Amino acid sequence: MSSAGRSTRSGRESSAPTDTAGLGSTRARLVGARTGVLADAIVAVVRAARAVGRAFGQIAGRLGSVITPLGWVVIAAIPIALASGYALGWLELVAIGWGALVLSLVAVLFLLGRAPYRMSLGLPHRRAVVGQSARASLTVDNGGRRRMLGAVLEVPVGGSIVELALPGLRRGATHEETFSVPTERRGVIPVGPVRTVRGDPLGLVRRELSWSEQLELVVHPRTVSVPSTSTGLIRDLEGAPTRDLTASDVAFHALREYQTGDDRRYIHWKSTAKTGVHMVRQFEQTRRSHLVVALSLSTHDFASEAEFELAVSVTGSLGVRAIRDGRTVSVVVSTITPEFAKRRLYAVRPLATHMADRLLDDLAVVDASIGALPLRDMARIVSDGTPGISVAFLVCGSRTRTSELRAAAASFPPDVEIVAVVCDPDAAPGMRRLAGLNVLTIGYLEELRLALSRSAAVA
Structure with a gap:
């Protein structure tokens, strides 16, 4: 060779x-x-x-x-004090050992029993938007036969603890508390379960009792209302005839002789009567707009967390608009290679697009990763695995080089309109035309709406 x-x-x-x-x-x-x-x-x-x-x-x-740090010290002191006291003949150490043992046994007694509370934790809305106020409610009912003393309730909310003061309740009484749930970050925030804390006065032991189920608040990324997909770039593609011929469509092309398997509904009877041979209609296949929004999850494409969050919001805005317009849309993200994988996974993961809320639910939990496919590899997989693409939005960050954008655009057929949305808060916003694609640079989410509105006006 x-x-x-x-x-x-x-x-x-x-x-x-x-x-x-x-x-x-x-x-x-x-x-x-x-x-x-x-x-x-x-x-x-x-x-x-x-x-x-x-x-x-x-x-x-x-x-x-259950055991506090002080409790561990007391438990460790029991064998040490008893062994040393009896070995050395020190009555003081023996007394300390037996005293620590008695304190430990008494502390265990404070953990026994359970108050007859009935608690119900509720979320009026299971979904929220980043920065939007969200509240949860807690209803406490005394189902016992005697008056219950006041207590302090703890409600885990994400990574923090919300403490609520519960007053004393007489038999059959009900108390309701409301508290806010922080929504500064996108994601799924676990709320609950509600718990009470029981322990001894010295703080040797601490027992947490759960009283309700755990709820989840899904915090969606922030989105903006972009122009309808019936205008601008996509309007020019919808319904345009192509050179592909098909047996059924709108744009008539020509007549040909009937072949086995053709639909008899498209037989042209006047031409058949003239020629004596069955003739059927042939059509030019018209284009249906199939939008693809591809979001890179690779840290290779983003310089900061702010860029990635902006890219997630851009993806949600474009996907939600297409879903509400009734368009055929596919939203995909990079597949993340497992930590101990022998080879990189070359695939993309589709997100739910049958409902806008389901799409935002999926986007709420995506995270950037060093093991995710970069944009240039995603483009090739999307082009090969998604037939009939008319418009492709490639969403990335400032670290994606121009050469990589060109390579990504080259993976698609020539008749596909490619729009690369580069999220870069430090760059001047605008749109420029490169070989085979449009590059839209935005620094804020509102600039996406303005840029698409200008393109719709020009079209």
């Missing part, structure tokens, strides 16, 4: 989608591209060590949730 042939073959092998170059996963950092027995053994040892660490962590967490 010639050297040119060998170099061509090696070039194809090096660009095959089974390499681990740039994988960025834990396995790649441990063993690189090695796949032998030794490499698998190293990965297995690391995974086993992590599993053992998680098991010990769970056990320690359960004990730590």
